[in-house]
Amino acid sequence: MPDDVDDVDTKTAPAKMLNSSGPWDFFISHKQSEAGRTVALITRDLEQRGKKVWLDVNMEDCSTTAMMEGVDQSRFFVCVLSDGYFASEFCLKEVRRAQAASKQIILCHTEGVNVGPALQVRTGAYPPQRLTVLHLLV
Numbered sequence: 637m638p639d640d641v642d643d644v645d646t647k648t649a650p651a652k653m654l655n656s657s658g659p660w661d662f663f664i665s666h667k668q669s670e671a672g673r674t675v676a677l678i679t680r681d682l683e684q685r686g687k688k689v690w691l692d693v694n695m696e697d698c699s700t701t702a703m704m705e706g707v708d709q710s711r712f713f714v715c716v717l718s719d720g721y722f723a724s725e726f727c728l729k730e731v732r733r734a735q736a737a738s739k740q741i742i743l744c745h746t747e748g749v750n751v752g753p754a755l756q757v758r759t760g761a762y763p764p765q766r767l768t769v770l771h772l773l774v
Contacts, residue, residue: 653709654702655695661687662742663710665730668692670718671746678744700729707733717745 653659662682666675672693679689690706692698703726707713713734721727734741 654697654699654705655690657688657695658690658706659688659709659711660690660706661710662712662714663690663706663730663734663739664714664716665707665727665734666716667718667720667724667727670720671716674746675716700726703730704733707739708737710739712742713739714742714744717743719746719748 664675664679666672668675675691676693679691679694682689690710692703695702695706707730713731715721715731715734731741
């Protein structure tokens with residue numbers, strides 16, 4: 637986890653958000669069928685440390701619009717890369733939104749995923765200053 641993760645600046649949040657718990661420190665993007673249980677544990681650990689986490693299953697509204705708002709209103713974008721991540725329409729929308737919004741991306745991956753080729757082939761190169769790779773085997 638980056639050292640400079642502080643509480644979210646609530647002054648930048650829109651007046652009316654689709655999910656009242658925002659803004660968030662982390663938006664977690666993952667393919668639920670491949671990493672859902674582990675992501676739930678990571679979310680719990682972050683929340684126990686006082687961090688606010690956008691995780692679809694914990695949101696009042698998890699529509700596409702709410703997901704995009706979650707990306708926009710989160711300080712960091714956590715991509716949990718798994719074999720089927722880039723086959724997911726929702727994961728692609730989320731990661732593209734994070735790229736377009738110049739979010740710092742924290743990359744975690746499930747065991748056995750060859751990260752370098754997956755990122756190059758699927759999304760193009762991330763600017764190094766925006767990508768933090770954590771070799772967490774989830």
